[in-house]
Amino acid sequence: xxxxxxxxxxxxxxxxxxxxxxxxxxxxxxxxxxxxxxxxxxxxxxxxxxxxxxxxxxxxxxxxxxxxxxxxxxxxxxxxxxxxxxxxxxxxxxxxxxxxxxxxxxxxxxxxxxxxxxxxxxxxxxxxxxxxxxxxxxxxxxxxxxxxxxxxxxxxxxxxxxxxxxxxxxxxxxxxxxxxxxxxxxxxxxxxxxxxxxxxxxxxxxxxxxxxxxxxxx
Numbered sequence: 210x211x212x213x214x215x216x217x218x219x220x221x222x223x224x225x226x227x228x229x230x231x232x233x234x235x236x237x238x239x240x241x242x243x244x245x246x247x248x249x250x251x252x253x254x255x256x257x258x259x260x261x262x263x264x265x266x267x268x269x270x271x272x273x274x275x276x277x278x279x280x281x282x283x284x285x286x287x288x289x290x291x292x293x294x295x296x297x298x299x300x301x302x303x304x305x306x307x308x309x310x311x312x313x314x315x316x317x318x319x320x321x322x323x324x325x326x327x328x329x330x331x332x333x334x335x336x337x338x339x340x341x342x343x344x345x346x347x348x349x350x351x352x353x354x355x356x357x358x359x360x361x362x363x364x365x366x367x368x369x370x371x372x373x374x375x376x377x378x379x380x381x382x383x384x385x386x387x388x389x390x391x392x393x394x395x396x397x398x399x400x401x402x403x404x405x406x407x408x409x410x411x412x413x414x415x416x417x418x419x420x421x422x423x424x425x426x427x
Contacts, residue, residue: 210385213262213371213393217244217251221396222258233261235314235336235373235393237292238268249285256286262333264314264393266292267302275302283311290314290333295323300330307331314371321355328360328368334391339384340374349374350383357388378402 211232214225217240225231234255241248252265263286267278279291279302290312293299303313307330314334315327319342327335337356339349353372360366369390375381378401384392 210389211261211391212399213264213391214396214399215240215373215375215393216396217241217246217255218396219251219254219258222255225396225399226259230399231259231261232391233263233290233393234259235264235292235371237266237316252282252289253285256288259288261288262290262312262314263288264290264292264316264334266316267294270294270296270298272298272301275299276305279306279311279313288312292316292336295319295327295335300326303327303330303332307333316373319352321352321359324356324368324370325359325366328363328366332368334369334371336371336373336393338374339372339380340376342374343376349380350387353384353387353389361388 212230213233213235214222214231215235217236222234244251256263265282267275269275269278275293275298282291283289291306292314293302294317295315303315307313312333314336315332316336318324318335318337324335337352342349342352356370371391371393372384372389373393375392375394375398378398381392381394
């Protein structure tokens with residue numbers, strides 16, 4: 210499974226990239242607004258840090274404006290994935306941009322049928338929002354499983370399932386088990402993945418035992 214970080218924070222992106230945990234980055238208008246950064250400048254900065262796809266979202270809802278925004282965003286760097294909403298206009302933009310060789314991430318997916326439409330439109334990624342489904346009492350993991358089954362039924366569909374709206378490590382675990390290709394994860398959640406109390410306890414014991422030997426490797 211590929212790990213994308215869902216942030217516009219350059220420090221977190223650089224840290225995770227240096228750790229070798231990062232395959233890409235996703236952003237959205239809310240994340241950019243929270244960062245206080247200039248949109249185009251921040252996306253360009255992120256693209257210079259990571260080699261993998263960087264999702265940058267259009268800010269309009271009508272086809273003509275979305276198309277113009279998508280074309281402008283795509284020119285920022287070769288690793289840009291233009292992010293569009295799963296609407297009729299968004300799918301049309303997806304079809305045209307992907308037809309020109311641009312990576313497209315179709316976002317705000319809440320049903321397997323929507324994911325099928327995104328794949329037919331040529332999406333590079335489709336982003337089912339599992340956490341938001343959990344919030345309203347539905348099973349986000351069931352959506353991942355349904356999309357995986359549909360895509361596996363039709364090998365000609367090349368769209369990757371990008372599990373989004375991840376809230377905790379269990380979401381990452383279940384997404385991997387269900388066969389999601391990518392998970393886009395908050396930085397704090399990625400860092401939580403390698404933490405376990407038994408790891409800490411075991412390491413403490415090893416350190417104490419080594420000290421008792423009075424030896425030094427260096």
